[in-house]
Amino acid sequence: MTRIKLSMLLAMALPMSALAAPPSADTVLIGGKVLTADDSFTIAESLAIKDGRIVAVGSNSNVSAYIGAETHIIELDGKTVIPGLIDNHFHFVRSAWNFQNEARLDGVDTRAEALAILKAKAAEAEPGDWITVIGGWSPRQFQDDSSSFTLAELDSVSKTNPVYLLQSYSSGYANSAAFAETGTENTGSAELSGRNGLTPFTNAVSWSNKAASREAILNYMAELNRLGLTAVYDSGRESDGDLTPIGELAAEGPMPLRVFHTLRYNAADAPAAVNLIEGMSPNTKNDYYGLIGLGEHIYSPVQDSPNVTAMWPDATWAPFSDISWAAAKNGWSVHEHVMSNATAVQFLDLIEDIAEEVPQVKELRWTIAHANGMTDAEIARAKDLGVAIGVHAQARMSFRTVDKPPIGSISRSGVLWGLGSDGAIVSSYNPFHTLGWAVTGKNIAQGIGWGDTETVSREEALLAHTNYNAKLIFMEDDLGTLEVGKLADLVVLNEDYLTVPEDDIAHLLPVLTMTAGEVVFEK
Incomplete structure (x- = not known):
């Protein structure tokens, strides 16, 4: 008798219950509404986790079979579960540095509450400490x-500690102590304008080229876990700060937040960049940390904005082109900051030229980031070239319609997006603010300033923050959906994402966040 026949005979002799019994799970979440965010947007009741991965998703009765003597059971009581949210364009390193000392006003609806937050921060400050809000x-x-802050208001926050509120790279506010600390003339107005006007204040608290401590990194990871984020793609530049402490933390073991990043280099030196790209390998990450590709400014003199109306001159575009060719030939994904229609056309023209000689560029998931100026024609071209679109x-x-990317058109086109x-300077880092905006089309002032029909369904928005983003960071085999075999990154919400009023999506809150089956936040 062969071994195969013997094993079959032994199997036939076993009780059916022994054959059918699944392995006991480490954790079972049961009795909820599990939005798997798979390609069919399947909704289940429960799921089971073992060794950090999902081993079962389905009905309460089916998943109950995975409950053993040592299984930790989480009763969902009807709560909604979604995959861990992925941010495809984040500035984690510099934000971790800033978060150590700043207050945040993301989502604060009233001036009174904002001033109360600032005063509470001032009450905790030591003499000489800066009280900051760095964007968002x-x-x-x-x-x-909604009027501008006055000098009197910010002086009421603190008369002795400098106060600096960075609104954007070209606008902000300061109190009298901040003017004195920086040696800047105090004209009686708190308002600051223009990059040069902000420079003395930004330099005083600057994140540039800093290395955040282990404690600061973990504190910021906890903050993002609190909001349901389990993975981010740091698309920053060399001056954003030192990645080394994050790499050291990742080397010690699993982190509560997955942090992937672009290649850091001097983006003003194209020849050196080409040499570096040719000498290194892309996509060298593990499940928690590592390098993916290039971006968001592969050549820094190409600084696009929605106001750009002409194509870049050859002297500027040629070095950008050289880096792009090197990236394609060496298998690098590119995640490029493109805001204007003119630059979108020029970039797609370049990719078309590259594809004729290097057809595999269509498989590298090059991404147009921001995409404010995309038209239907450019969206269609991007899809044909395998170019994805990141909407932020x-x-x-x-408050300008020229700044609004055509989210609905992008979604309907079938392009990967x-x-x-x-985050966290030019926008809030709260992913529910992003989801609410994509569904309602309302800007930070609840829609005032534009009338917009370029919205998507709440299902499509969730897919874009989970399933689709996993593809953009080359992690679709492990992240982005709640399916068997995937890493158990998930979020339990305080209310149902699918049924709350659209205007309330921005106010949803996680009550529990898991990364690889481990609880990293619990309310």
Whole structure:
């Protein structure tokens, strides 16, 4: 008798219950509404986790079979579960540094509450400490009074500690102590304008080229876990800060937040960049940390904005082109900051030229980031070239329709796309603010300033922040959906994402966040 026949005979002799019994799970979440965010948007009741991965998704009765003597059972009581949210365009390193000392006004609806937050921060400050808000807000979000902050208001926050509120790279506010600390003339107005006007204040608290401590990194990871984020793609530049402490933390073991990043180099030196790209390998990450590709400014002199109306001159575009060719030939994904229609056309022209000689560029998931100026024609070209589109909530902060990417048209086209924040200076880093904006089309002032029909369904928005984003970071085999075999990154919500009023999506809150089956946040 062969071994195969013997094993079959032994199997036939076993009780059917022994054959059918699944392995006991480490954790079972049962009795809820599990939005798997798979391609069919399947909704289940329960799921089971073992060794950090999902081993079962389905009905309460089916998943109950995975409950053993040592299984930790989480009774969902009807609560909604979604995959861990992925941000495809984040500035994690510099934000971790800033978060150590700043207050945040993301989502604060009233001026009174904003001032109360600032005063509470001042009450904790030591003499000489700066009280800062480094982006993610605008006075126009205040429903009670959206006028600019006055010097008297900010002096009421603190008369002795400098106060600096960075609204954007070209606008902000300061109190009298901050003017004195920087040696800047105090004209009686708190308002600061222009990059040069902000420079003395930004330099005083600058994140540039800093290395955040282990404690600061873990604190910021905890903050993002609190909001349901389990993975981010840091698309920053060399000056954003040192990645080394994150790499050291990742080397010690699993982190509560997955942090992937672009290649850091001097983006003003094209020949050196080409040499580096040719000498390194892309996509060298593991499940928690590592390098993916290039971006968001592969050549820094190409600084696009929605106001650009002409194509870049050859002297500027040629080095950009050289880096692009090197990236394609060496298998690098590119995640490029493109805001204007003119630059979108020029970039797609370049990719078409590259594809004739290097057809595999269509498989590298090159991404147009921001995409404010995309038209249907450019969206169709991008799809044909295998170019993805990253849509980011920095546009939510604006009041100009020229700043608004055509989210609905992008979604309907069938092109691969995803949602991100561009946090945490030019936008809020709260992913539910991004989801609410994509569904309602309302900007930070609840829609004032534009009338917009370029919205998507709440199902499509969630897919874009999970399923589709996993593809943009080359992690679709492990992240993005709640399916058997995937890593158990998930979020339990306080209310049902699918049924709350659309305007309330931005106010949803996680009550529990898991990364690889481990609880990293619990309310």
